[in-house]
Amino acid sequence: MSSSSSTQVLAEYAKSKRSSCKKCSKAIAAKALRLGLVSRDARGFDVTKWHHLDCFNFGSESVASVEKIKGFQSLESSDQESLKKLVAASDKSRGEDSNGSTHAVEGKESSQGKRVHEVDENENEEEERSLKKAKSSKCDGQAKLDVSFTISDVKDKYKDATLSPKWKAFQTIIFLERDDGLHDSSKIAAFDFDGCLANTNVKRGGADAWSLMYPSIPDKLQSLYEDGYKLVIFTNESNIERWKNKRQVAVDSKIGRLNNFIKKVKVPIQVFIACGLGKSSGQAEDPFRKPKPGMWHILEQHFNSGISIDMDQSFYVGDAAGRKNDHSDADIKFAEAVGLKFYVPEEYFGV
Template sequence: MNTLRFSLLPIPKFFFLNGCHPYKHRHNFSVSVNASPRPFRVILMAPSETIVAEYAKSNRSTCKACSKAIESKTLRLGLVSKDKRGYNVTKWHHLSCFPLPSSHSTSDIITGFSSLKSSDQEALTKLFAGEDQSEAVCKATEEIQNDQQESEESDSKKRKLSTSDVKAGMNIIFSVSDVKSSYKDATLLPKWKAFQTIIFLERDDGLQDSSKVAAFDFDGCLANTSVRISGSNAWSLMYPSIPDKLQSLYNNGYKLVIFTNESNIERWKNKRQAAVDSKIGRLNNFIDKVKVPIQVFIACGIGKSGKAVTKEDDPFRKPKPGMWQLMEQYFNSGITIDMDQSFYVGDAAGRPSDHSDADIKFAEANGLKFYVPEEYFGA
């Protein structure tokens, strides 16, 4: 018998160890366990925490246990909890790395269990029942990797970017030959280009790609604007601390990126040039004001809430994840983004006074930490 001695400080979450009751105060205690070459696993769970299972949408997530990347399309398990701001935070794990709760069950506690392949459901059932799972896990992983390889081989000439909305069933293919110097009938200013329903700043002077990305909405977050007034000068800084904050991020190795919706560019067919000049003019003037290089993506498409009748949401318009994924896959020099250090700031957080929840859902769809502007910049 081996004896393990623990000393616990006060912690905000309940600590479960092989079914023990939670401790809320400092305690010293001993636990005796049989010596075994197979380590036991425990999980820190608060009553509000849940477990979610899904197939990884990309290879950008990192396992919180082993710190290695979780490959796209492989089964991953996440522990979901709320941070101090009340937003959901998911800590993803490889199937073999996930710490098991003391009470084992599957479909009753795992969100997304019913949407998994039958072989993966079986693997999870055995895993949570405490059975030897190595063979089942390896088999499920091998099947998914084979599917991924076949998909990549069939598209060797062009890289495909899939949205996280499985129901949309859309694949976006980026091609340099599709990049234009105008958006439909509107001419773009120098350094600005268009791709499908996106207008983007090709390369701001001094911009450096990075594994750390600080991303922001524009209207209502960085700039105080009005939908009733157009023009490149019709804006002001949302918070006086913005220039210093952005300069500090840039000096600390962050790449600054703006993701903004602007459906008026699509709607105003008879005044499209004016809408383009107004939006791009404001962004150019903002960048000149803060004196830091920034990458910019403007989603011009219309969502289901727009007046125009569309069969489905534009894949680039927030809260769809298309703009972020386009940047990540094609506009960051192939550098893997550190999701633990990267974040997104936006004002559309679904609060009673907000016009929508597009920003917070955009952050959630891409696995980004989220802040509202008054929290990040300080009102």
């Protein structure tokens, strides 16, 4: 990683076991020393990419000395010594590399007045962008679901359960009708709900049985809205289908939490709830239940005023990323099927 004035290195002990290493993708144990690269992304938010100590690239010029590591003075003395040795070793390695014969070649001017290594980097970046677009197009082609949607198909009930005002049902989806102030956009900021935006417990029902997952959520969502993003929640809730004798309770609990969440963050949000069952149920897998991309396609085809979605600026945040302690990989697979950039919540909201 090249140095940048906007990139900062942070050292701290993990507050929980929810973060994962950006290099090896494995979980970082609670209270373990972790190193983070903090940078400002295109949306203007600080994003921290956490690493195990052994996975961190100390060859980066951003870690030229331990004095540049935020939080260094708060570490235990043994960890401070370990960091000093690793930084010193990488500094020595950089010095040896700078004396190599390839260094002179990299600085050589091309006939057009640009350095050879700069041209190579630009070509590599262009190639990576082309590959990324090709991959996204391939995912879209494989996962595309044409959804026939008419007003006559929209219901005020989900099976035998009555829906709250502004909420409607379509096939196995419950959705929130256009919220006041909601604007369609080419930029979509999409989120999972449980375990991402809201801390909930499957053993506790009720509209008030939740809390904000991260204190930064309201400010982040308001900033996205002001920046022209359309905010969307895609959430699975199979209890609505599974609890046949208590379906109304399940519906009221889920919709109540979502309504209260939207009031809390004070921004309009489009919401889709997939009520169908997954493949483990013994039935045909519901096309709208994540990781299937059906909810995304109904948004794209019928709930965005025909505006083409900019996949480079749009993204999805979810906690089910297939890590060791995750309940599933539904969120990351959903993002892959659609072709969206993916973040886990602790990375995006900054744990």
